[in-house]
Amino acid sequence: MKNNLPKTYNPKEFEDKLYSFWNDKGYFKAHVNKDKKSFSIMMPPPNVTGNLHLGHALNGTIQDILIRWKRMEGYEALWLPGTDHASISTEAKVVDKLKKEGKSKEKLGREKFLEEAWNWTEKYGGNIKEQFKKLGASCDWSRERFTLDKGLSDAVEEVFVRLYNKGLIYRGNRIINWCPNCKxxxxxxxxxxxxxxxxxxxxxxxxxxxxxxxxxxxxxxxxxxxxxxxxxxxxxxxxxxxxxxxxxxxxxxxxxxxxxxxxxxxxxxxxxxxxxxxxxxxxxxxxxxxxxxxxxxxxxxxxxxxxxxxxxxxxxxxxxxxxxxxxxxxxxxxxxxxxxxxxxxxxxxxxxxxxIISRQWFVKMEPLAEPALKAYEDGQFKFIPDRFGKIYTNWLENIRDWCISRQLWWGHRLPVYYCKDCGEVVVSKDKPKECPKCKSKNIYQDPDTLDTWFSSALWPFSTLGWPEETEDLKYFYPTDVLVTGYDIIFFWVVRMVFSALEQTGEVPFDNVFLTGLVRDSQGRKMSKSLGNGIDPLDVIDKYGADALRFTLVTGNSPGNDMRFYMERVESSRNFANKLWNATRFVMMNIDEDIKSYDFDTGDLEEEDKWILSRKNNVVREITENLDKYELGMAAQKIYDFIWDEFCDWYIEIVKGRLYGTERKTKETAQKVLLIVLKDILKMLHPFMPFITEEIWRYLPDEEKPLIISSWPVYRENINFPEAERSMEYIMNAIKGIRNIRSEMNVEPKRRSNMIFVTQDEEIKKVIDEGKRYFVNLAFANDIYIRDSKDGLGEDNGVVVLEKCEIYLPMRDLIDFEKERERLEREREKLESELKRVRGKLSNKGFIDKAPKEVVEAEREKETKYKDMMDKVLERLNIIKNN
CATH class of the missing domain: 3.90.740.10 (Valyl/Leucyl/Isoleucyl-tRNA synthetase, editing domain)
Known part of the structure; x- marks a missing residue:
């Protein structure tokens, strides 16, 4: 049977398989489709030498949530991945490798060294790509780019030549940051x-x-x-x-x-x-x-x-x-x-x-900064959160010329040529055959390479084929959102904005979503020296990618640092397990040929209307949150709806109908369960793609994979505000009854009469029509509705609600003799503890010699035991009077 979902939730059994399925079927690929709106994100290119860390995982999760959501909304969604050549880092690693082999960069010469660098990059670089796949990143891998790709290199040279010819690139002596080790x-x-x-x-x-x-x-x-x-x-x-x-x-x-x-x-x-x-x-x-x-x-x-x-x-x-x-x-x-x-x-x-003062190549920034500043002030793009706009404007208002030359071999070599005979400087994409001034053929190229940020500044448009006016560029550019850390606003964001305005006449993105740093549980920045780093792959291996993703996005807001607790990952996995078990229950109690959307609203019970109406409103709220990039809020809402309302309330309420013999109400409950479950899976899919897709595969009457299913939409005709108000009132009443039973240590299934005292006619109607909820979920015996509490006596547990009080006769709830014996034992135990702690605190030697925190801990114990004793004595007094 299709709905035979495995008993145990084990992400290792399906996460890798599902990723291969999605990728092989081409669901990540985006195409130029004029019948659809486009939505595009360019992945900030991680260093080709790097490995996935929690910052990457957070950044990647946010991008994937947005892309999966927009894909389901019907957009042609492109998430273009790639890596950066990382000049300094890569060159250092290759130099170190050569050193171990008894070789050196200088002895090899430039061409041989670059061969070594390419070989090293192809062998060891790009690990991070496979690691992003483990996270579930639904990138269009067929479009993967590398900053040293030919197309991107052509774009870099084109920009250099254009800026030079415009007088915006010059060579001069200025102060730069110099590394004496990397030279x-x-x-x-x-x-x-x-x-x-x-x-x-x-x-x-x-x-x-x-x-x-x-x-x-x-x-x-x-x-x-x-x-x-x-x-x-x-x-x-x-x-x-x-x-x-x-x-x-x-x-x-x-x-x-x-x-x-x-x-x-x-x-x-x-x-x-x-x-x-x-x-x-x-x-x-x-x-x-x-x-x-x-x-x-x-x-x-x-x-x-x-x-x-x-x-x-x-x-x-x-x-x-x-x-x-x-x-x-x-x-x-x-x-x-x-x-x-x-x-x-x-x-x-x-x-x-x-x-140090050094003769280097610079970009003249003032003419480029002015339009970049104006674009932000005019609202052509915005920061999320907007407070970071101040950093952007401040940096542009105080900008210095940008040193773009690097004394390295790995990278984009400057398209600058010199005549050895007359010193003429020629800037050209192609090597000149002779000096334009003295006609000498004694020409050589500048040995320096460009700052890595020069090429990554062009990333939003060079990846789409610029300077050619490609169909991709016309369709997907400008991009919709850039997701990056707040720590590189001026290093990268600013450079992309002024480069895009200068070369394309448009801002490169509509929104800049800024993430905070992921810190350890003590709030410290993760580092090798502290030994507090956490490998996302280890977390995925133990708990699954969905648990890691959900942990990173819940309780998180744009631009704010977050603390990472393994306990929260466990909680996220428990949430996944809760959904898995709830789904198993649903599918074990529905017929395989059930049609989820084939029902008559006239057949709906009050709880059906409530859950459908709540689900409808949650769809609207989550969609609004995602539109505002409030991903953390959206995740929390879907979590609360699944755990509290669907699992803990609706499923519990309808169990009687599912186990009963009345066919029509049973089928209606089955259909509503399936409707709500499907929309839950759709809303949760961008956040937890693996478990949702795996469950979806087992649902009846669904053939299309979840990843390409349609995003749920708010429907005016599925609004039942009266049912929401009624059920909310009933649930609050049941919670109050459960709380007081817990406080009284009532045996779990012991039933009692319940007297509802209210003069409000609407509340009376809600209680009268909802009697079965109190019988099934609050262990009610008989239910009475009265206008007054006269004659009820004082031996009752009381729940206070809006315009209503619920009285629970204590004799229905408690075996007085057993409870008295239990409380007497508790009193004796507390007397012993109080005697011990007071003995310590009256001992001057203990007070004077013990550490301050130890003495304080004993005082706190005394206060705690005293409070507990007061409650025990109060309960004993009540029992004695009955």
Missing amino acids: TALSDAEVEHEDTEGKLWYIRYPIKGEKEFITIATTRPETMLGDLAVAVNPKDERYKNLIGKTLILPLVNKEIPIIADEYVDMDFGSGAVKITPSHDPNDFEVGLRHNLGQFKIFNDDATINKNGGKYEGLDRYEARNKIIEDLKSEGYLTDIKEHMHSVGHCERCHTIVEP
């Missing part, structure tokens, strides 16, 4: 800033021809070898008379000026700042304003160069120690203070980054 420039995104305990050294700089000094404070005393001035704030009264004078740079014995610049913070350090234009981005700008020139003191490996005099050849930190010693011995060092400051580290090798 390349880094983008801001490749630098991790960490709060570090350092020192602030106070150094006296003598004023020429005078006995006075000016004191500066610095965190990097080694850079004083490159000082070209000392700056003070023009408003600082302490230094006004010194502006324009000359200082003698200690240890170097070089004359440098005292200049005035509003950049100086009068409240930091001494209020006087050493200016080293070649080794600090802010100093560089000051240097430009005051025409100070440049004086570089570091080599590429962060050793001191020939400009460092006697310190030449020393590592930067060796030089620091030697300079501090010399400053002390010569009387220039006046003070040292502890100082916490942010220090940039290379993301890949964790070496401390050195700001």
Whole structure:
């Protein structure tokens, strides 16, 4: 039989099989279909060297929920996957591999090294693709792209040439982030800033021809070898008379000026700042304003160069120690203070980054930033949540030119050529046959590659065939939503927006859905050093992909960090198990030839109307939540509806009808169960695709797979507000009755009379028509409805509802003699505990010597036992009076 669902829920038995089924049948593929609306998402390309972590899993789950939902809504839904070539990371891994083989990058040469890099990438790269499949990602894998694909490489070169010809790309000397270990420039995104305990050294700089000094404070005393001035704030009264004078740079014995610049913070350090234009981005700008020139003191490996005099050849930190010693011995060092400051580290090798003047290629950002800022302000796209728009605008308003050249071999090589004879620079997608200026054929290509962000900035449109005006580009672009972490708003989001506006004239997406970080249960960022990382594949192996997905999306809201608890994964698996068992019950109690939508509303009982109406409203609410990208709220609503309303209430209510002999009401219950179950599976499918599809396969009268079934829609004719109000009232009454029975320790199936006291005619009608619910679900014997409580006495349990009170005679509920014996035993036990704890607390030695938290724990126990004793004595008093 088709409805013979296995007894035990075991995701390992079907998750991989289902994924292969979906993929092999082509359900993930999107096509240009003018009869449908398009919906598209470009997967943020993870590093080809990477492995799936919880951040990827969260990001991927959100994208998959949106794509599966839109696919079911009838859209032509494209989720385009791909990976990034990750220049620094990949090159480092290949260099390390060669080193183990006794080879080196330099000895191999560029061409051979790139062969090694491609071989390594094909062999070890792309693991993350298979890992995304384990998560259930319904990407169109036939469209998978790699940032070094020919088509994407062509797009990169096209953009470079266009920007250069427009005067927006230039070569110049500016401050960049430099990794002395990787020996390349880094983008801001490749630098991790960490709060570090350092020192602030106070150094006296003598004023020429005078006995006075000016004191500066610095965190990097080694850079004083490159000082070209000392700056003070023009408003600082302490230094006004010194502006324009000359200082003698200690240890170097070089004359440098005292200049005035509003950049100086009068409240930091001494209020006087050493200016080293070649080794600090802010100093560089000051240097430009005051025409100070440049004086570089570091080599590429962060050793001191020939400009460092006697310190030449020393590592930067060796030089620091030697300079501090010399400053002390010569009387220039006046003070040292502890100082916490942010220090940039290379993301890949964790070496401390050195700001340094370097001749690099840059993108002129101001002309590109302006339209990107305007597009957001005009509402052409929005952030979810919108508070992150401030970060976007702030960064664009304070943007600096973008260093795009990298001293690496793995990546997009700059389409720049030089003439060795006359120095002419040619920017072209194709290598020129001769120099356009002097006709020399002695041409060579720039050895540098482009920043990885340059290619990923084009991702939303280059993946669809741009610069060709392909059918895909016309149909799927601009994309609908970008899902990414809030930590790369300006690293990537900004670059995509200004690149898209410049090259396509349109914003690349309508919405930017920003996720938070997934932290451990203590709120810490997951890292190798802390050893608190969690492998999503391990979680999937133990609990199933659905449990992981549901955990990541419930209780989560856009832009907020979340804590990851394994207990919540277990809870999600329990939810899946609850659905599985509820489905088994339904299918064991329905006829295989039942037609779920073939019923007459006139045959519906009150509970049928209630569950159908509730399901209808839940469909509307969840669809609205998804439209607003409120995925966490949507997930919680479907969870509550399935667990509380469908499983715990409706199924329990209709059991009597299913087991009964009255044919018509039994068939109606079967049909309603099946209708609701099907729509539950549809609503839950984007969140938990595997279990829902597996259950769907066993349902009667369904041939089309769930993944391509239609999303449920709200129907005006399935609205029964009166039934909802009535059932809600009855359920609240039953909950109250159950609670009071629990408080009284009533034996589970012991029945009692129930007296409902109300003067409200509508409530009387609800209770009268719902008597069977109280009999079946609250263990009622006889039910009485009265206008007054007169004559009821005081020996009753009471449930208070709106405009109604329910009285439960205690003699119906309790065997007084047995209850008295139980309470006496409980009283004796509590007396013993109170005696013990009070003995401890009256012992001065215990109070004085025991740890504070131990003493406090004993006091809490005393309070707890005292409260319990009061309740026991109160119950004993009631029983004695009866």
